[in-house]
Amino acid sequence: MTTMVLVLFGVLGMAQDQNGDPPPKVGLVLSGGGAKGLAHIGALKVIEEAGVKVDYIGGTSMGAIVGALYASGYSAKELDSIFRVTDFTELIQDNVPRGAKTFYEKENSEKYALTLPFTNFKVSFPQAISGGQNIYNELVRLLFHVKDVHDFNKLPIPFLCMATNVETGEQVLLDHGYLPEAIVASGTFPSLFEPSEIEEEILIDGGVVNNYPIERVRAMGADFIIGVDVQHDLATRESLSSATEILLQINNYRTVNDMKKKSEQTDIYIRPAIDEFSVIDFGRSKEIVKSGEEAAKTKIEELKKVAEAQKYTPGPRKRIQGMDSLVVNRMIIRGNDRYTRGYIKGKLRFNLAEKIAFDDLKQGINNLSATGNFRAIRYELISNGLGTDLILKLKENPTKMFIKMSAHYDDLYKSAALINLTKKNFLMKDDVASFDFILGDHIRYNMQYYLDKGYYWSLGVNSKFTDFDSEVDFSLIQGNFNTPVDPNIRSISLDVTDLTNQIYLQTVLREEFAFTVGAEHKLLKYSTRTLNQLGEDLEATPTSERTFFEKSNYFSGFGKITLDTYDDKYFPTKGLLFDSDYHVYLFSSDFNDNFREFSIAKGRLGTVVPLFHNLSLNMEASGGVKLGTSDVTSFDFVLGGFGNDFINNFVPFFGYDFLSIPGNSYVKVFGRLDYKIAPKNHILFSANFANVDDDLFRTGDWFTQPNFSGYGLGYGFESFLGPVQIYYSWSPEIKNDSIFFSVGYWF
Numbered sequence: 001m002t003t004m005v006l007v008l009f010g011v012l013g014m015a016q017d018q019n020g021d022p023p024p025k026v027g028l029v030l031s032g033g034g035a036k037g038l039a040h041i042g043a044l045k046v047i048e049e050a051g052v053k054v055d056y057i058g059g060t061s062m063g064a065i066v067g068a069l070y071a072s073g074y075s076a077k078e079l080d081s082i083f084r085v086t087d088f089t090e091l092i093q094d095n096v097p098r099g100a101k102t103f104y105e106k107e108n109s110e111k112y113a114l115t116l117p118f119t120n121f122k123v124s125f126p127q128a129i130s131g132g133q134n135i136y137n138e139l140v141r142l143l144f145h146v147k148d149v150h151d152f153n154k155l156p157i158p159f160l161c162m163a164t165n166v167e168t169g170e171q172v173l174l175d176h177g178y179l180p181e182a183i184v185a186s187g188t189f190p191s192l193f194e195p196s197e198i199e200e201e202i203l204i205d206g207g208v209v210n211n212y213p214i215e216r217v218r219a220m221g222a223d224f225i226i227g228v229d230v231q232h233d234l235a236t237r238e239s240l241s242s243a244t245e246i247l248l249q250i251n252n253y254r255t256v257n258d259m260k261k262k263s264e265q266t267d268i269y270i271r272p273a274i275d276e277f278s279v280i281d282f283g284r285s286k287e288i289v290k291s292g293e294e295a296a297k298t299k300i301e302e303l304k305k306v307a308e309a310q311k312y313t314p315g316p317r318k319r320i321q322g323m324d325s326l327v328v329n330r331m332i333i334r335g336n337d338r339y340t341r342g343y344i345k346g347k348l349r350f351n352l353a354e355k356i357a358f359d360d361l362k363q364g365i366n367n368l369s370a371t372g373n374f375r376a377i378r379y380e381l382i383s384n385g386l387g388t389d390l391i392l393k394l395k396e397n398p399t400k401m402f403i404k405m406s407a408h409y410d411d412l413y414k415s416a417a418l419i420n421l422t423k424k425n426f427l428m429k430d431d432v433a434s435f436d437f438i439l440g441d442h443i444r445y446n447m448q449y450y451l452d453k454g455y456y457w458s459l460g461v462n463s464k465f466t467d468f469d470s471e472v473d474f475s476l477i478q479g480n481f482n483t484p485v486d487p488n489i490r491s492i493s494l495d496v497t498d499l500t501n502q503i504y505l506q507t508v509l510r511e512e513f514a515f516t517v518g519a520e521h522k523l524l525k526y527s528t529r530t531l532n533q534l535g536e537d538l539e540a541t542p543t544s545e546r547t548f549f550e551k552s553n554y555f556s557g558f559g560k561i562t563l564d565t566y567d568d569k570y571f572p573t574k575g576l577l578f579d580s581d582y583h584v585y586l587f588s589s590d591f592n593d594n595f596r597e598f599s600i601a602k603g604r605l606g607t608v609v610p611l612f613h614n615l616s617l618n619m620e621a622s623g624g625v626k627l628g629t630s631d632v633t634s635f636d637f638v639l640g641g642f643g644n645d646f647i648n649n650f651v652p653f654f655g656y657d658f659l660s661i662p663g664n665s666y667v668k669v670f671g672r673l674d675y676k677i678a679p680k681n682h683i684l685f686s687a688n689f690a691n692v693d694d695d696l697f698r699t700g701d702w703f704t705q706p707n708f709s710g711y712g713l714g715y716g717f718e719s720f721l722g723p724v725q726i727y728y729s730w731s732p733e734i735k736n737d738s739i740f741f742s743v744g745y746w747f
Contacts (some may be wrong), residue, residue: 017463027222030063034279037062042292064161164208346454598628655710655731
């Protein structure tokens with residue numbers, strides 16, 4: 001084969017000198033192969049070094065992505081630099097940043113371990129793991145300089161790619177349209193990515209039917225074909241260890257046989273040694289690129305002969321400037337049947353006719369994606385003379401109802417299993433209704449309704465029932481509820497029941513800042529059976545009645561200001577947090593006959609900073625105060641225990657058990673070192689200090705040496721159920737130490 005190529009080009013070279021015939025047109029064919037397709041970059045580096053001018057490019061799947069970027073003007077060296085800094089795992093998994101989610105969406109994503117579509121009272125499974133949104137966003141950015149080229153023959157190097165019509169099984173040629181959309185469709189691997197829709201055809205990976213489009217490249221006008229083949233050979237049973245590998249095996253039955261013929265039709269056939277890599281080995285990109293270089297170098301003499309026959313002298317290459325900003329003058333939205341234009345614009349959160357960073361556009365698209373309301377979000381950026389048109393092509397998620405599940409265990413609520421039913425478009429466009437039913441040691445529920453109006457005031461309605469019990473020092477009750485002194489009682493089992501109903505308005509700025517005002521009704525009960533059980537023993541009088549310390553309805557107005565840029569709720573590595581709450585209690589059914597209007601104000605300020613690689617420091621300060629002269633103590637602050645999402649004014653505090661340190665005002669500082677010893681595994685060291693007392697701020701004692709301190713040494717693991725955390729906790733002020741244990745998301 002090599003000898004024939006050399007002879008052929010010797011003849012071609014003589015013919016050009018003698019007859020003035022044009023130089024041969026060289027076509028480049030790049031196959032699909034997932035992560036193995038990174039070897040194309042190494043091969044391109046050698047092809048460039050040999051001086052070969054590529055006149056046409058055709059590719060499939062990853063070959064289409066690399067080929068399109070090269071055809072748009074990037075050099076092989078530039079592609080190598082781009083792909084070296086690309087986090088493919090993040091791109092493929094479509095992990096939407098926490099900052100792209102509204103506070104309602106943050107709460108949902110940090111509560112449920114499993115979400116399944118629920119249509120016509122039947123549970124189904126999602127079509128794919130990923131919608132490919134992050135990949136699409138990145139390709140739009142990288143190909144912005146050719147955004148107005150809709151005929152791929154007019155790219156710096158004419159280009160085409162292949163896809164498969166999933167309904168007919170026929171191959172689809174993509175040589176026109178919006179380039180990022182075409183190459184994403186070509187690489188839509190079944191089950192991994194949602195199918196793409198172009199010109200009313202539902203498309204998946206072109207590798208299903210034509211993974212090496214040599215005949216298409218010849219039809220473009222190529223006289224000579226250079227091909228780089230990185231597709232998977234048929235695997236042995238030992239290699240079929242995942243669903244992805246099995247699907248790839250099925251996909252390869254046809255294409256592997258086709259390659260026997262196609263490789264013979266390729267003039268210079270480059271086959272990198274990539275058998276040791278899998279289609280998802282993006283973490284080994286350097287090795288894969290190197291394998292492409294090494295394979296191409298074995299053909300270097302043949303490549304140089306091609307360059308000689310072309311008589312091509314490359315000129316200075318114009319470096320492509322990455323897009324960092326743009327001006328969107330006009331927005332055209334298509335496919336939004338269930339969601340209003342105002343809702344969509346509110347999620348995008350940028351103004352038309354103003355210069356914005358591309359990251360702002362990407363953030364807006366992520367905001368839309370985070371809602372889960374759209375199966376696919378495709379968009380085109382097209383010049384209009386003054387700036388850029390943004391054409392949003394939305395594919396709404398047809399599933400409007402979901403079943404969500406989670407499980408949790410901790411030392412306060414004990415074991416709990418959550419079943420949730422969520423319905424979107426419950427009463428009108430842009431709304432969502434959700435109901436949590438929690439079974440376990442304590443039955444609870446949480447109902448939420450949220451009408452998201454984007455830029456404008458959104459409406460929320462919540463109803464939440466909480467119940468738990470905890471052993472507390474009897475002095476806590478005696479001091480707060482005027483209970484008769486009984487020297488025989490040291491501790492009691494306190495039952496806490498809370499029913500809270502809220503209606504509120506909320507406005508959100510950039511998904512991370514929210515201002516909320518609303519009204520609240522609360523039925524609060526504190527009770528115990530301990531006193532009556534002691535009565536049975538002492539007086540031999542059988543009774544099972546509860547003793548109630550509190551049993552009142554409270555009506556209040558409230559306001560909240562929240563800023564939350566933490567990148568994770570449980571193990572943050574960066575960000576800021578400010579959370580403030582002010583309640584004015586106006587009316588009460590007054591069970592203890594001591595109600596007078598009062599207010600509760602509290603706040604929390606925190607930051608997380610990375611110190612070294614995998615080591616971060618979380619520091620927070622919090623405080624609260626009761627304002628007014630009311631004798632009601634039911635809303636006093638009580639510190640102790642470990643956990644998240646406590647109701648009312650119960651505050652976690654290492655070193656002390658739950659509900660241990662009471663007062664109507666407090667200040668607390670908290671610090672935590674988090675060292676990630678391995679992916680998803682954390683070693684944690686925490687310390688907290690506090691002053692807690694009545695009228696702490698009036699007396700000035702809040703600024704004195706802390707009266708309470710505690711420490712915790714723990715381990716954390718990010719499991720599929722949510723965080724698993726175990727802490728050994730102690731305090732120098734008391735002799736008791738304790739272990740706190742939590743599994744799963746808190747709810």
